[in-house]
Amino acid sequence: MPKDGSVTIALLGAGNVGGGVARTLVEKADAYARQLGRPLVLAAVLGRDPSKPRPYVDPAIFTTDAARVLDDPEIDIVVELMGVEQPAVDYISRALAAGKYVVTANKQVMAKHGPRLLALAAQNGVDIFFEASVGGGIPIISPLKRDLIANTVTAISAIINGTTNYILTAMSREGADFGEALRRAQELGYAEPDPTNDVEGEDARYKLAILASLAFRSTVRPEDIYREGITKLTAKDFRYASELGYAIKLLAIARAVNGGIQARVHPVLLPADAPLAKVDGVLNAVQVEGDLVGRVNFQGPGAGSLPTTSAVIADILDAAQSIIGGRRAIHVAEEAPGRIIPMSDLYTRYYVRLTVADRPGVLAQIATKLGDAQISIASVIQKEADPASNTAELVMMTHEAHEASMLSALEEVEGLAVVQEIGNFLRVEEQ
Amino acid sequence: MPKDGSVTIALLGAGNVGGGVARTLVEKADAYARQLGRPLVLAAVLGRDPSKPRPYVDPAIFTTDAARVLDDPEIDIVVELMGVEQPAVDYISRALAAGKYVVTANKQVMAKHGPRLLALAAQNGVDIFFEASVGGGIPIISPLKRDLIANTVTAISAIINGTTNYILTAMSREGADFGEALRRAQELGYAEPDPTNDVEGEDARYKLAILASLAFRSTVRPEDIYREGITKLTAKDFRYASELGYAIKLLAIARAVNGGIQARVHPVLLPADAPLAKVDGVLNAVQVEGDLVGRVNFQGPGAGSLPTTSAVIADILDAAQSIIGGRRAIHVAEEAPGRIIPMSDLYTRYYVRLTVADRPGVLAQIATKLGDAQISIASVIQKEADPASNTAELVMMTHEAHEASMLSALEEVEGLAVVQEIGNFLRVEEQ
Numbered sequence: 001m002p003k004d005g006s007v008t009i010a011l012l013g014a015g016n017v018g019g020g021v022a023r024t025l026v027e028k029a030d031a032y033a034r035q036l037g038r039p040l041v042l043a044a045v046l047g048r049d050p051s052k053p054r055p056y057v058d059p060a061i062f063t064t065d066a067a068r069v070l071d072d073p074e075i076d077i078v079v080e081l082m083g084v085e086q087p088a089v090d091y092i093s094r095a096l097a098a099g100k101y102v103v104t105a106n107k108q109v110m111a112k113h114g115p116r117l118l119a120l121a122a123q124n125g126v127d128i129f130f131e132a133s134v135g136g137g138i139p140i141i142s143p144l145k146r147d148l149i150a151n152t153v154t155a156i157s158a159i160i161n162g163t164t165n166y167i168l169t170a171m172s173r174e175g176a177d178f179g180e181a182l183r184r185a186q187e188l189g190y191a192e193p194d195p196t197n198d199v200e201g202e203d204a205r206y207k208l209a210i211l212a213s214l215a216f217r218s219t220v221r222p223e224d225i226y227r228e229g230i231t232k233l234t235a236k237d238f239r240y241a242s243e244l245g246y247a248i249k250l251l252a253i254a255r256a257v258n259g260g261i262q263a264r265v266h267p268v269l270l271p272a273d274a275p276l277a278k279v280d281g282v283l284n285a286v287q288v289e290g291d292l293v294g295r296v297n298f299q300g301p302g303a304g305s306l307p308t309t310s311a312v313i314a315d316i317l318d319a320a321q322s323i324i325g326g327r328r329a330i331h332v333a334e335e336a337p338g339r340i341i342p343m344s345d346l347y348t349r350y351y352v353r354l355t356v357a358d359r360p361g362v363l364a365q366i367a368t369k370l371g372d373a374q375i376s377i378a379s380v381i382q383k384e385a386d387p388a389s390n391t392a393e394l395v396m397m398t399h400e401a402h403e404a405s406m407l408s409a410l411e412e413v414e415g416l417a418v419v420q421e422i423g424n425f426l427r428v429e430e431q
Numbered sequence: 432m433p434k435d436g437s438v439t440i441a442l443l444g445a446g447n448v449g450g451g452v453a454r455t456l457v458e459k460a461d462a463y464a465r466q467l468g469r470p471l472v473l474a475a476v477l478g479r480d481p482s483k484p485r486p487y488v489d490p491a492i493f494t495t496d497a498a499r500v501l502d503d504p505e506i507d508i509v510v511e512l513m514g515v516e517q518p519a520v521d522y523i524s525r526a527l528a529a530g531k532y533v534v535t536a537n538k539q540v541m542a543k544h545g546p547r548l549l550a551l552a553a554q555n556g557v558d559i560f561f562e563a564s565v566g567g568g569i570p571i572i573s574p575l576k577r578d579l580i581a582n583t584v585t586a587i588s589a590i591i592n593g594t595t596n597y598i599l600t601a602m603s604r605e606g607a608d609f610g611e612a613l614r615r616a617q618e619l620g621y622a623e624p625d626p627t628n629d630v631e632g633e634d635a636r637y638k639l640a641i642l643a644s645l646a647f648r649s650t651v652r653p654e655d656i657y658r659e660g661i662t663k664l665t666a667k668d669f670r671y672a673s674e675l676g677y678a679i680k681l682l683a684i685a686r687a688v689n690g691g692i693q694a695r696v697h698p699v700l701l702p703a704d705a706p707l708a709k710v711d712g713v714l715n716a717v718q719v720e721g722d723l724v725g726r727v728n729f730q731g732p733g734a735g736s737l738p739t740t741s742a743v744i745a746d747i748l749d750a751a752q753s754i755i756g757g758r759r760a761i762h763v764a765e766e767a768p769g770r771i772i773p774m775s776d777l778y779t780r781y782y783v784r785l786t787v788a789d790r791p792g793v794l795a796q797i798a799t800k801l802g803d804a805q806i807s808i809a810s811v812i813q814k815e816a817d818p819a820s821n822t823a824e825l826v827m828m829t830h831e832a833h834e835a836s837m838l839s840a841l842e843e844v845e846g847l848a849v850v851q852e853i854g855n856f857l858r859v860e861e862q
Contacts, residue, residue: 024581024723028581028583031583032581035580131578137723137724137725137727138724138727139570139574139577139578139579139727142573142574142577142578143570143573143574143578146570146573146577146745146748146749147562147570147573147574147742147745148570148741148745149466149744149745149748150455150459150463150740150741150743150744150745150748151741152459152462275709275730278706278709290741291737292451292455292568292737292738292740292741292744293568293569293731293732293737293738293741293742294568294731294732294735294737294738295731295732296568296569296570296729296730296731296732297728297729297730297731298727298728298729298730299706299727299728299729299730300724300725300726300727300728301724301725301726301727304725306722306723306724306725307723307724307725309581309723310579310581310582310721310723310724311578311724312581313580313581313723314577314578314579314580314581317577317580317581318577326757
């Protein structure tokens with residue numbers, strides 16, 4: 001802190017979000033100073049290309065030299081907005097070790113290194129804030145840390161990837177197939193040229209690791225989370241789901257089950273009147289269930305420069321208040337590490353769409369295979385018959401079943417001579 | 432604080448919420464002590480009737496003598512759950528003056544005396560927390576104080592009265608009239624025997640005063656807020672609104688308009704696909720619009736002993752962390768007081784339902800009266816004709832108009848010989 005008592009900030013990263021944060025700190029400097037009772041000064045910006053125009057960054061504070069920022073004793077708060085794992089995690093570690101507060105929007109860093117970085121912050125009497133790492137501008141990290149702290153959290157169910165929610169909404173509304181909806185999302189800038197991280201659920205997995213670790217006061221690593229993307233969904237699945245009274249959403253789910261934690265990212269059938277079923281387009285939503293509060297739901301824009309800026313600056317102001325108020329950072333104690341329950345131990349209902357020979361006795365053969373595995377059929381509808389190939393399409397909903405049994409039973413079913421193909425199978429969330 | 436470093440709490444009020452808080456503090460004592468690093472001790476409970484059984488309250492700490500609680504220097508945090516204005520506001524003032532932190536769930540106290548109590552807390556180096564005063568267990572006070580602080584809030588739109596939302600949902604789903612839906616709500620315990628405070632919007636007005644004061648960093652008093660209840664709504668209005676693509680909700684709205692604040696509680700027509708239109712039953716929801724974040728939406732149970740307990744204990748733990756960490760309470764600076772914009776200056780669209788003589792030329796007479804007041808009709812539908820009385824029912828939607836002009840024009844319209852009755856008129860929120 002400089003001698004005049006102002007709180008000094010360095011930004012690592014001067015891209016889209018960095019630009020929004022720099023601009024807002026300049027434009028709202030008076031308002032933030034009034035709230036804090038001290039000036040908040042942007043003292044350094046680390047970027048790669050000094051020649052790029054940055055209207056809100058005084059050239060005198062721009063640098064390409066990380067050491068100049070990290071080793072400057074006058075910097076109080078380091079704001080990491082680089083968005084990649086390295087060197088971000090090293091820079092954050094150095095800043096914490098030097099007794100600086102850190103604010104980061106980096107989901108990959110927090111998902112993979114969060115517990116170690118939080119411990120490092122605690123050792124150095126500072127804190128690391130990461131509200132912007134999940135859900136853009138939606139307050140969710142701070143509500144889990146503070147507002148819902150009295151609860152034992154029992155479940156989190158979240159739509160935390162705007163790209164996939166946009167694609168699924170388009171598929172649902174327009175009857176589009178996946179490829180078509182993806183192309184549209186790419187044209188509109190809602191999907192990357194290489195959409196793998198989003199459509200395969202990797203992005204949602206990082207975010208769920210952060211939420212679950214916080215909610216269960218445990219360590220849930222990305223690799224502990226079952227992951228399945230949305231690429232196999234077809235227009236037919238949406239049509240049939242809708243006829244059955246369900247929407248299809250990519251949910252990130254973490255649940256306390258039998259003293260363990262079950263965490264998974266995959267498409268689900270969700271009753272059409274469930275609050276999360278009504279969250280459309282690029283919106284994000286996080287539903288938290290606690291033993292006291294019941295269900296609370298946080299919705300809003302999950303990405304974008306200004307919504308992310310909203311979360312980053314809230315964290316900066318929180319860090320600044322700690323510095324000014326001399327508050328000792330309070331670190332939420334980690335409970336005994338939760339046992340991760342493997343996906344094969346899931347119990348849920350299933351939707352199965354399959355193409356079969358169009359003749360009597362077929363359903364009996366399928367039901368027998370499922371029955372042998374203790375899986376009972378709740379309903380079955382013949383959807384379409386194709387006289388040319390003499391096949392029919394069946395849609396089945398099962399009662400609650402064991403995932404491992406379901407997978408092996410489906411293999412058996414697929415082996416039946418009368419079964420041409422299992423078109424898709426999806427898990428059902430009864431919320 | 433006793434010498435062993437534990438943080439001590441006194442509850443004022445041992446009713447429904449007080450019981451939930453006492454029970455949870457006992458049942459979860461270990462978990463909360465782990466989070467804080469110190470025990471959290473319930474040291475006193477003030478109630479009226481010592482003979483009433485209270486399984487989670489040690490009789491040795493029960494008292495009917497307020498002074499015993501308020502004058503005890505070992506009490507760190509006073510939790511006010513009495514739910515009436517007096518003597519609650521006096522007790523809170525005494526506790527703050529004595530340097531104790533205060534947690535309250537009292538909307539009436541905070542709506543009417545919030546600014547004075549916050550100033551008193553600041554003078555005494557402590558703080559007053561009131562998360563449970565609005566929206567039960569939904570985090571909304573703390574998000575406005577912390578998570579959205581980087582924003583200039585432009586609007587709040589909220590469903591913050593579960594009783595009326597339950598009644599409106601029943602009227603919408605079942606075609607019930609107000610009286611019928613109210614009786615059902617009373618039978619189910621969702622409405623009080625005397626429902627006036629809820630159905631006339633008084634409860635929502637208190638809560639909006641709290642939210643608007645915080646969001647606009649100003650003082651918005653209950654009497655600054657226009658209020659209109661739901662008692663005049665009929666099954667017909669729901670039917671016509673639905674045909675036009677709208678839901679009817681009781682919204683509490685506060686908006687920054689031309690450097691002033693417009694605040695109002697009344698039923699509105701809301702596009703059926705707006706997020707708030709989908710909030711049904713006793714659920715509450717608060718939508719906040721900020722210049723950075725866009726729109727965020729917080730939903731959940733707005734009442735009930737355990738959801739309220741969730742919010743109260745979060746505040747208790749926050750206060751306890753301040754006491755332990757030696758944090759100086761940071762008080763959000765109040766901006767220049769906002770000018771309250773009178774309801775007569777509202778510009779919005781209107782829905783008008785009226786019964787008229789069923790003969791040619793009637794609409795021309797009505798349109799002329801409206802046109803004289805600069806109000807233009809967007810659409811008009813003749814809904815029902817009654818040959819017996821030779822009358823017809825018209826439903827009109829206007830373009831945006833000035834409330835004062837609209838009211839005087841409607842008086843003129845009502846004076847027309849061809850107009851039998853103005854059945855209802857409702858404002859439209861295009862969200």
